[in-house]
Amino acid sequence: MRTVYVVTHPEATHHIEGVVGGWHDSRLTEGGLGAAAAIARALRGRIPEDAEVELFSSDLRRTRETAEAIAEVFGVGAVLDWRLREKSYGVAGGRAQEWLDQRFVPPPAVGERMEHDEGIEGAETKAAVARRVYAAMDEILERPCAHQIVVTHVGSLTFVVTSWIRMPVEAVGYASFRVPSGSITTLREDDFYRNRAVVGLGDIGHLGVG
Template sequence: MRSIHVVAHPEATHHVEKVVGGWHDSQLTPAGRAAAVRIARTLRDQIPAGADVELFSSDLLRTSQTADEVAREFGIEPILDPRLREKSYGQAEGRPQQWLDERFIPAPADGDRMGHYEGIPGSETRGECAKRVCAAMEEILARDCEYQIIVTHGFAATFVLTTWIKMPYEALGSVGFLTPSGSITTLREDDFYHNRRIVSLGDLRHLNPQAALAAGGAP
């Protein structure tokens, strides 16, 4: 049985400052750091003691800080990979969100959504982001390890998941998985049928244990 836990980093300074993230190297806020600790402890509870575990992370500060908390819990070193970064927004990064909104050209409902230029100099297309994230994910999946943890970003996480379920590149133009900041998504493949499942998507119960208890779930 292979299990993969995909973590979308928790609250970072660009969230509260209302500036564009992307490759802007924001760091976790105090609330984000506390959430990273909860994420690490939750993963420690979910993964058996003594299991073989690998940890991969985007190299941006907000993800590497999250990965550091997980690494401390498991006593392992994170492998930083810039291909797991969020989509680049070029000249918009670090600027007010309104600056981006005023210049952003949304992709058409049909046509070449993967190669669409959004109007921001230096920014990646959806396809460019997808190709690098998928390439990183293919290398991760080629490794022989029972438990793997991947710390990435909300937009990039979609391509981690599409690689997992072997969705072809041509189908990625309109797909999007909801993985909120601080969430954990659990992926699992069984050894008999080799079915790849998304066991839970964008789970936030570890950040709101009282809500989880009220819903009848584990904190």
């Protein structure tokens, strides 16, 4: 049986500064660092002591710092993969959230959503984000390890989950799994039917809330 624990990084500086995250390389706040330690302890409590564990992470600073807290508890190194990053908002990254909000063109209710141009120079389409996250997850899931931890971002988690359940990229135009920062989502594949389940989505009980 395989279990994948998907972690969304906790509070980062862009959250409290009111600026756009995306590829803006913000760091964890003091509260975020404490939450990362709580995430690591929670994962340690869920994974057997003698189990082999693999750790993968987006390469942005806020996810690296989260992965470092987990790595310290498990005694493993993190494999950094840029494809697990949050969506790029192009020139909006690091700017005030209001700047983006004033220029953002939302996707249509009906019609092309995956390749929709949001009106922000350099911003990724939903299709571009989905394809790179799927590619990263394909490589992770090719590995035989039964306990894997993936540290990513709130926006990217949707595509981790849809790749897990093998939803075709072209079908995810309306998909959205909104979870809190600092959450743990648990994915499990049984070793008989090979069915893939979403056992828990966006758990934040380890943070003392939810």
